[in-house]
Amino acid sequence: MAKWFEDAGKNSDIVLSTRIRFARNLKGIPYPKKMTAEDAKRVIALVEAALEEMNYTFTKYDMQKLSPNEKERLVEERYISPDFASSKIPSCAYISDDNNVSIMVNEEDHIRIQCIYAGLEDKKTYDLISKIDTYLSEKLDYAIHEKYGHLTSCLTNVGTGMRISFMMHLPAIVMFKASEGIFSAISKLGLTVRGMYGEGTKSAGHLFQISNQVTLGKDENEIINDITHVVEGVIAKEKELRQELLNQKGLVLEDKIMRSFGLLKNARIMQSKEMMNLLSDLRLGLSLGITQNISLKDITRLMIMASRAHISSSETSDAPFERDVERAKLIRNTL
Amino acid sequence: MLCSNCSSKEAAFHYKYIKNGSKNEIHLCTDCAKKLGYINDGELSFNPANIFGELFSLPQFIRHRAPETSCPNCGTDYNSLSRTGFVGCDKCYDFFAKQIDAILSKIQPSTIHKGKLGGSEGKKIERDNTIKGLKEDLQKAILNENYEEAAVLRDKIKALEGEGGEK
Numbered sequence: 103m104a105k106w107f108e109d110a111g112k113n114s115d116i117v118l119s120t121r122i123r124f125a126r127n128l129k130g131i132p133y134p135k136k137m138t139a140e141d142a143k144r145v146i147a148l149v150e151a152a153l154e155e156m157n158y159t160f161t162k163y164d165m166q167k168l169s170p171n172e173k174e175r176l177v178e179e180r181y182i183s184p185d186f187a188s189s190k191i192p193s194c195a196y197i198s199d200d201n202n203v204s205i206m207v208n209e210e211d212h213i214r215i216q217c218i219y220a221g222l223e224d225k226k227t228y229d230l231i232s233k234i235d236t237y238l239s240e241k242l243d244y245a246i247h248e249k250y251g252h253l254t255s256c257l258t259n260v261g262t263g264m265r266i267s268f269m270m271h272l273p274a275i276v277m278f279k280a281s282e283g284i285f286s287a288i289s290k291l292g293l294t295v296r297g298m299y300g301e302g303t304k305s306a307g308h309l310f311q312i313s314n315q316v317t318l319g320k321d322e323n324e325i326i327n328d329i330t331h332v333v334e335g336v337i338a339k340e341k342e343l344r345q346e347l348l349n350q351k352g353l354v355l356e357d358k359i360m361r362s363f364g365l366l367k368n369a370r371i372m373q374s375k376e377m378m379n380l381l382s383d384l385r386l387g388l389s390l391g392i393t394q395n396i397s398l399k400d401i402t403r404l405m406i407m408a409s410r411a412h413i414s415s416s417e418t419s420d421a422p423f424e425r426d427v428e429r430a431k432l433i434r435n436t437l
Numbered sequence: 438m439l440c441s442n443c444s445s446k447e448a449a450f451h452y453k454y455i456k457n458g459s460k461n462e463i464h465l466c467t468d469c470a471k472k473l474g475y476i477n478d479g480e481l482s483f484n485p486a487n488i489f490g491e492l493f494s495l496p497q498f499i500r501h502r503a504p505e506t507s508c509p510n511c512g513t514d515y516n517s518l519s520r521t522g523f524v525g526c527d528k529c530y531d532f533f534a535k536q537i538d539a540i541l542s543k544i545q546p547s548t549i550h551k552g553k554l555g556g557s558e559g560k561k562i563e564r565d566n567t568i569k570g571l572k573e574d575l576q577k578a579i580l581n582e583n584y585e586e587a588a589v590l591r592d593k594i595k596a597l598e599g600e601g602g603e604k
């Protein structure tokens with residue numbers, strides 16, 4: 103089945119993905135930062151046994167057996183975290199065959215369940231992760247506390263253990279220099295905004311991630327409703343400013359977008375950052391009806407398929423120039 | 438009163454919100470309120486009830502005088518806990534109970550879990566909390582001489598307590 107980046111969902115012109123993760127630990131076993139290799143193997147065996155009985159099929163990825171390139175690909179596809187890829191203790195990821203769920207065992211917590219969908223899909227994402235969590239909670243002995251709920255390795259996750267994040271494309275907000283104000287307002291709401299590729303408002307490709315900080319004292323639905331409300335506000339603002347951009351500088355905008363298209367279509371050497379910025383123009387052009395040469399899905403797919411590890415032909419050699427050539431070729435073939 | 442964002446224009450929008458039981462206020466001029474996304478064409482676009490207040494972050498963890506001891510189960514010491522926010526095992530939550538409660542009340546809106554809990558232990562905790570809540574309601578009902586409601590609540594409590602006994 104399609105992976106999240108090969109798909110499109112609600113509001114995909116602005117929201118690339120909705121991701122939710124739950125942090126869970128098993129009772130009586132030290133958390134990954136303090137656990138022995140034996141403990142780690144025991145947790146893997148317990149989780150694996152629970153997953154095997156489940157009416158949902160997963161493929162196992164053993165971090166100690168994967169090559170660095172294979173691991174980096176999983177990071178680029180956002181199924182595992184960069185820290186997990188460099189884990190020193192026995193650790194495994196389980197990715198569902200429908201590609202919507204990944205479970206990291208022995209990341210920062212014993213169990214990190216994660217669900218991801220393209221678009222603004224908070225309900226669908228929550229329903230799926232909740233189902234998997236409920237199932238696992240019946241098979242495994244979770245570490246829970248009568249007051250704090252789910253116990254986690256880091257105190258910032260205690261309670262629901264839930265982090266929900268939306269990857270958003272906000273070119274108009276950035277072009278109107280409205281991002282700083284909006285982002286500081288968002289952080290005052292107990293949410294975090296960060297650039298996906300690069301720091302702060304200088305994120306390549308105008309991609310930002312908005313996520314919750316509160317994990318305790320509110321239930322999952324309250325947390326999700328609060329953040330979704332804000333995300334919808336940001337979507338409305340971005341839409342309004344996109345229209346404004348079109349009204350104020352229609353021809354200039356069209357020129358910029360078509361030039362970006364020309365570069366993507368013809369370049370022979372393409373660096374990752376440049377590609378991200380050009381694809382951002384294309385995505386904007388598509389949502390405003392300026393260009394129809396590509397679909398939203400294909401843009402997101404290119405973003406991932408042309409990233410470092412995906413584009414590397416050989417396992418061991420680190421050849422930036424060859425990568426840039428391969429990347430340009432892949433883009434030309436897609437457009 | 439001047440706008441708390443630009444401190445140059447007169448504040449026109451005043452939001453009050455409660456965080457950790459204490460009242461906070463935010464005052465903005467019309468321009469900043471618009472710019473920050475609080476209002477949209479004169480209408481509130483964000484629910485002020487959701488305003489959580491200042492962003493919390495790990496470096497803001499309050500530093501208590503460090504106890505000289507470490508968790509007997511995993512060896513985590515309080516210094517590293519307060520510096521990083523990481524505990525090492527379930528036992529840390531008992532061993533550093535007071536300090537952890539202080540940190541959590543600083544970084545979260547409440548220190549009482551409200552969300553889902555799975556498994557048999559989770560269900561038991563959820564049931565206990567429900568019973569606790571119902572008992573409080575029962576007291577209120579009796580105080581208000583609302584005996585019909587009290588009878589209903591009493592039955593509910595009995596039913597829940599019965600469930601616990603069987604399992």
Ligand SMILES: [Zn+2]
Pocket residue numbers: 440441442443444445446465466467468469470
């Ligand atoms: Zn102002």
Ligand SMILES: [Zn+2]
Pocket residue numbers: 508509510511512513524525526527528529530
């Ligand atoms: Zn400990």
